[in-house]
Amino acid sequence: MGYKNRVAVVGAGLTRFMRRALETPKELAFEAASAALEDAGLTIADIDCVVSVSAPDAFDGVHMKGEYFADGAGAWGKPYMRTYVGGGSGVFSLISGWYHIASGHFDTCLVVAEEKMSAALPHPQGCFNAIYDQFTERPLGVNLLWIFALEMNRYMQTYGIPMETFARVAQKNKRNGMDHPSAQPGIAGDFTIQSILDSEVMVWPVHRQMVSPISDGAGAMVLTSESFARRLSKPPVWIEGVGWNLDTSYWTDRDLCYPTYVEKAARMAYEMAGVTNPRRDIHVAEPYDPFAYKELHHLEGLLLADRGQAPRLAEEGFWDRDTETGIPASPSGGLLGVGNPIAASGVMKLAEIYWQLQGQAGARQVRREVRRGLAQGWGDLMQVGTVVILGK
Amino acid sequence: MLDKIHQSRQARQVTGEIPIHHRYTLGVAGERFFKALRDRQELLASPCPQCRDRLLPPKLYCERCFVETTEPWEAVEGAGFVRSFTVLHRSLEEEALPRPEVVAMISWPGVRGGLIHRLQEVEPHRVTLGMAVSPVWAPQRVGAMSDILYFRPAQAD
Numbered sequence: 192m193g194y195k196n197r198v199a200v201v202g203a204g205l206t207r208f209m210r211r212a213l214e215t216p217k218e219l220a221f222e223a224a225s226a227a228l229e230d231a232g233l234t235i236a237d238i239d240c241v242v243s244v245s246a247p248d249a250f251d252g253v254h255m256k257g258e259y260f261a262d263g264a265g266a267w268g269k270p271y272m273r274t275y276v277g278g279g280s281g282v283f284s285l286i287s288g289w290y291h292i293a294s295g296h297f298d299t300c301l302v303v304a305e306e307k308m309s310a311a312l313p314h315p316q317g318c319f320n321a322i323y324d325q326f327t328e329r330p331l332g333v334n335l336l337w338i339f340a341l342e343m344n345r346y347m348q349t350y351g352i353p354m355e356t357f358a359r360v361a362q363k364n365k366r367n368g369m370d371h372p373s374a375q376p377g378i379a380g381d382f383t384i385q386s387i388l389d390s391e392v393m394v395w396p397v398h399r400q401m402v403s404p405i406s407d408g409a410g411a412m413v414l415t416s417e418s419f420a421r422r423l424s425k426p427p428v429w430i431e432g433v434g435w436n437l438d439t440s441y442w443t444d445r446d447l448c449y450p451t452y453v454e455k456a457a458r459m460a461y462e463m464a465g466v467t468n469p470r471r472d473i474h475v476a477e478p479y480d481p482f483a484y485k486e487l488h489h490l491e492g493l494l495l496a497d498r499g500q501a502p503r504l505a506e507e508g509f510w511d512r513d514t515e516t517g518i519p520a521s522p523s524g525g526l527l528g529v530g531n532p533i534a535a536s537g538v539m540k541l542a543e544i545y546w547q548l549q550g551q552a553g554a555r556q557v558r559r560e561v562r563r564g565l566a567q568g569w570g571d572l573m574q575v576g577t578v579v580i581l582g583k
Numbered sequence: 584m585l586d587k588i589h590q591s592r593q594a595r596q597v598t599g600e601i602p603i604h605h606r607y608t609l610g611v612a613g614e615r616f617f618k619a620l621r622d623r624q625e626l627l628a629s630p631c632p633q634c635r636d637r638l639l640p641p642k643l644y645c646e647r648c649f650v651e652t653t654e655p656w657e658a659v660e661g662a663g664f665v666r667s668f669t670v671l672h673r674s675l676e677e678e679a680l681p682r683p684e685v686v687a688m689i690s691w692p693g694v695r696g697g698l699i700h701r702l703q704e705v706e707p708h709r710v711t712l713g714m715a716v717s718p719v720w721a722p723q724r725v726g727a728m729s730d731i732l733y734f735r736p737a738q739a740d
Contacts, residue, residue, distance in 0.1 A: 211608070212608065213614070214643075215609075218612070218643050218644075225644070235649035249603055252604075310608075317603035
């Protein structure tokens with residue numbers, strides 16, 4: 192494709208995710224960035240450029256927060272940019288870092304994601320009210336849950352998916368999250384299907400235990416060119432494919448049953464990676480799961496299941512972490528099991544694929560052999576899909 | 584093309600706001616800085632173990648060396664000095680101020696950084712770069728920048 196550099200991932204780091212951090216956004220960014228550098232065995236002097244991501248400024252309550260926390264991201268005296276595709280930003284961070292290096296312009300890039308949602312009162316949903324049309328939708332008092340509820344209802348009724356199946360996804364991810372050192376207190380756990388079904392209905396059919404929480408946290412990764420990576424002691428993981436795609440901004444004009452934009456993003460990434468049969472060639476997946484149904488919805492968009500079939504596969508354990516014949520999905524615990532500091536949670540998913548491929552995932556290591564995996568994000572006005580394929 | 588944009592004075596409008604406000608944590612370094620301000624009337628600086636700079640306000644890390652700062656965090660001593668200043672004539676809302684106000688960028692010998700604060704008890708035309716200044720503390724302190732009411736020319740010892 193004419194890229195100058197093949198791009199390697201050589202380190203990753205996360206803060207703990209939590210409901211309300213004492214740390215400032217700058218301090219969270221520093222902790223994640225220095226952890227990623229340490230994992231890579233590098234220092235800031237080795238870094239040529241810095242990319243940061245964060246979701247809306249309104250969460251942290253700092254205007255131009257990418258510039259605000261730049262010092263915590265290690266950007267002093269370096270080429271720096273913040274890229275932004277809303278909730279898809281976490282996964283997009285690696286795409287942005289990738290083209291900095293693929294272009295041939297830089298050998299190393301530190302990618303940092305930060306989010307501090309707890310600053311927003313009375314509720315971060317107030318920010319989401321203002322992403323909708325100010326004439327037609329905002330006067331209704333819309334928040335983000337509405338669109339999820341409408342989408343989930345359309346999806347479940349079209350395919351006749353029982354509520355128990357969505358509860359099973361939440362149960363799986365919350366169990367997986369118990370083994371993640373960054374997991375937000377109170378989020379992960381061994382919950383029964385019944386207790387998840389019995390949790391409060393927030394906006395029908397969305398139950399509280401099927402929604403990711405409000406979180407603070409940060410994540411970071413270190414990318415290098417192939418020649419730089421070959422000099423390091425750890426074997427690198429390669430960015431094999433990247434893809435991103437945008438659906439319409441009008442939520443009334445979307446196909447609620449199927450995320451076509453995720454499929455387009457995935458196809459772009461598969462083509463670049465030379466993946467012709469995703470169900471054979473993708474061995475572990477981190478689909479974006481801010482809601483339980485979203486994991487299934489996205490797995491279909493990623494072409495890892497036929498339309499309407501991801502729920503049945505969930506019931507068969509195909510997406511479980513200990514599957515030997517399926518594709519483990521969200522072995523990290525995902526947003527449902529680890530937490531959802533928006534941009535940072537996308538990096539958490541990428542870091543999980545990196546650690547899975549490195550065999551560094553500890554108690555979360557999947558049982559089957561993995562040579563290639565993907566992470567997927569989703570966001571903007573709930574219409575962007577971002578996909579990164581990593582391989583070794 | 585330009586003809587299509589018309590009747591701007593007759594345009595109907597709706598008012599709106601983003602329904603949100605914020606509550607900020609001071610952070611690890613900020614907690615310590617503002618507690619010292621409140622309890623001991625001290626301005627703490629944190630030292631970088633690598634470049635040896637002392638950072639004011641204190642930070643958890645040195646952004647240049649990208650390493651954590653170390654102990655001890657010590658208070659700056661003696662008077663600060665004016666690195667630059669300005670004289671305000673209009674408010675944030677662009678209203679005329681009843682009398683001009685001086686705002687100064689203040690630093691201390693041997694530290695990186697400093698504070699921006701009001702400078703009073705001096706006529707604007709008498710302020711000079713390098714002028715020695717010291718803080719005037721609020722009698723009731725809460726752990727915020729307002730614990731320093733303003734700076735004024737340092738008294739000659």
